[in-house]
Amino acid sequence: MTLSITLVVNGDRHRVTLEDARPTLLDVLRDRIGLTGTKKGCDRGQCGACTVLVDGRRVNACLSLAMTVDGARITTIEGLATGDELHPVQAAFVECDGFQCGYCTPGQIMSAVGLIAEGDAGPDPERIREGMSGNLCRCAAYPGITAAVQDAQARLAQVEGTKA
Amino acid sequence: MNRFDYLRPASLAEAIDAGARPGASYLAGGTALLDLMKIGVARPGLVVDISRLPGLDRIDRLDGGGWRIGALVRNADLARDAGFAAAFPAVAEALLSGASAQVRNVATLAGNLMQHTRCAYFQDPHSACNRRSPGAGCEARGGETRGHAVLGWTDACIATHPSDFAVPLVALDAVVEIAGPQGSRALPLAQFHALPGAETPGGVALGPGELITGLRLPPGAADFAAHGRYVKLRERTSFAFALVSAAALLRIRDDTIIDARLALGGVAARPWRIPEAEALMIGAVPGTDVFETAAARMVQGAAASGDNGFKIDLARRIAIRALTLAAAGTPARMPALPASVFAPATGAVHHA
Numbered sequence: 188m189t190l191s192i193t194l195v196v197n198g199d200r201h202r203v204t205l206e207d208a209r210p211t212l213l214d215v216l217r218d219r220i221g222l223t224g225t226k227k228g229c230d231r232g233q234c235g236a237c238t239v240l241v242d243g244r245r246v247n248a249c250l251s252l253a254m255t256v257d258g259a260r261i262t263t264i265e266g267l268a269t270g271d272e273l274h275p276v277q278a279a280f281v282e283c284d285g286f287q288c289g290y291c292t293p294g295q296i297m298s299a300v301g302l303i304a305e306g307d308a309g310p311d312p313e314r315i316r317e318g319m320s321g322n323l324c325r326c327a328a329y330p331g332i333t334a335a336v337q338d339a340q341a342r343l344a345q346v347e348g349t350k351a
Numbered sequence: 352m353n354r355f356d357y358l359r360p361a362s363l364a365e366a367i368d369a370g371a372r373p374g375a376s377y378l379a380g381g382t383a384l385l386d387l388m389k390i391g392v393a394r395p396g397l398v399v400d401i402s403r404l405p406g407l408d409r410i411d412r413l414d415g416g417g418w419r420i421g422a423l424v425r426n427a428d429l430a431r432d433a434g435f436a437a438a439f440p441a442v443a444e445a446l447l448s449g450a451s452a453q454v455r456n457v458a459t460l461a462g463n464l465m466q467h468t469r470c471a472y473f474q475d476p477h478s479a480c481n482r483r484s485p486g487a488g489c490e491a492r493g494g495e496t497r498g499h500a501v502l503g504w505t506d507a508c509i510a511t512h513p514s515d516f517a518v519p520l521v522a523l524d525a526v527v528e529i530a531g532p533q534g535s536r537a538l539p540l541a542q543f544h545a546l547p548g549a550e551t552p553g554g555v556a557l558g559p560g561e562l563i564t565g566l567r568l569p570p571g572a573a574d575f576a577a578h579g580r581y582v583k584l585r586e587r588t589s590f591a592f593a594l595v596s597a598a599a600l601l602r603i604r605d606d607t608i609i610d611a612r613l614a615l616g617g618v619a620a621r622p623w624r625i626p627e628a629e630a631l632m633i634g635a636v637p638g639t640d641v642f643e644t645a646a647a648r649m650v651q652g653a654a655a656s657g658d659n660g661f662k663i664d665l666a667r668r669i670a671i672r673a674l675t676l677a678a679a680g681t682p683a684r685m686p687a688l689p690a691s692v693f694a695p696a697t698g699a700v701h702h703a
Contacts, residue, residue: 190357207354207355207357208355208356208357208398209352209354209355211385230389231386231389231390232382232386232451232453232454233590235451235453238453244427244456244457245452245453245456246453246456246457247382247453247454247457250381250382250385250386250454250457251381251385251457252357252378252381252385252398252400254357254359254400255378255381255400255402298452298453301452301453301456302452305431305452307431307685311687313687313688314687316588316589317588317589317687317688317689318452319452320451320452320588320589320590321450321451321452321453321454321590322451
């Protein structure tokens with residue numbers, strides 16, 4: 188039996204047919220839609236490399252069957268920048284050296300976007316580290332990641348301030 | 352992952368009809384089930400996706416002072432609900448000490464209570480495990496047992512229940528609402544996870560097709576809001592299961608304990624609660640003496656099931672720590688490291 192789902196990924200509507208219900212959101216994003224920015228690390232929800240936003244909330248794409256997110260709005264790392272202009276969180280990761288090898292970085296950045304939107308952490312580095320604990324970095328770029336989240340929050344607050 | 356049929360029922364009745372079929376599994380957030388399917392421990396022939404069933408995602412205050420939380424409320428949404436977190440700060444703290452932000456955004460109330468043990472032998476399909484296949488034996492016995500049970504275990508099973516959330520809930524007399532082919536029933540959460548018997552492993556007491564529809568907290572459970580804490584010792588600062596944990600909830604008037612609740616996590620196949628230990632504290636002045644007495648009663652009869660004898664003293668000490676923090680008062684703001692032993696004990700105190 189062929190199954191069919193619709194995903195709105197970074198604003199674009201994709202209709203995807205599946206042979207069966209096994210593919211995860213992660214596999215559909217990478218293998219069917221061709222967006223390979225979202226990484227497969229552990230594939231068990233432990234490393235956070237596959238973090239994307241589903242209807243605005245950060246989740247592990249490896250732990251969602253694609254069928255269960257049928258109709259959802261997905262934001263991946265490819266959907267953050269506006270043309271050549273980096274998203275403030277991306278810019279902050281570059282400026283603060285928030286990575287080394289880069290494999291975990293798309294997940295770190297998407298998780299940071301989610302964390303900032305949740306609004307619970309504020310500038311406290313302890314709260315940022317706790318809020319980012321679902322994202323592992325085997326290069327241990329954690330000090331840079333924490334600084335990048337702080338920096339990005341300040342940038343985003345400034346953007347909001349300009350709008351107001 | 353095995354092939355399976357997938358069904359997204361539109362109503363609870365339709366879900367139960369499908370869920371009662373042999374080989375069916377309910378799927379809500381999926382963070383636990385999908386993980387077990389990937390490692391071959393869960394092999395459902397039919398996945399019944401209940402995540403979109405209407406009406407199961409509400410948080411309601413009931414007339415008379417109780418609360419009802421729908422089965423599909425996401426862990427993060429419950430912890431962040433301002434009214435709920437103010438009434439049940441220890442429950443919110445326990446929720447926020449579990450898993451990661453990504454998992455909490457998806458995992459549901461019912462899924463948390465339904466999750467399986469993280470015993471490595473249960474999680475390995477090639478190891479003998481009475482929980483996975485009753486009668487197969489238990490390879491955890493004599494194996495790597497650092498995290499296993501020290502209370503309520505038998506030779507049939509030495510696994511612990513991994514939930515943080517359930518620990519303060521059991522202390523607060525939470526009741527699980529269950530629906531199934533024979534209708535609805537309610538069961539105290541304290542009885543929801545069976546302890547192992549001489550021949551039988553522990554586990555969840557649900558019949559074929561039955562599923563959790565919600566959880567009730569009785570009137571009076573929120574009276575502990577001013578002195579409610581959860582403390583969790585784990586082997587890294589965040590995103591790890593408890594080695595041992597404790598929920599401590601007190602009501603204090605005129606420097607006297609007028610009511611007390613205490614439950615331990617990570618020590619048995621279900622949250623461990625001894626009403627007698629709580630009764631020992633009533634009428635006493637909060638302090639180390641009475642907390643040590645109560646904590647000692649909690650681990651009475653505890654025994655190592657392997658290389659885990661250290662957990663007995665650790666559980667006793669974590670209980671004392673949780674009681675001490677609870678007596679000091681619920682912090683005005685959730686600690687930066689929820690439930691962590693590294694969180695400072697001082698800070699602004701909130702007296703509801």
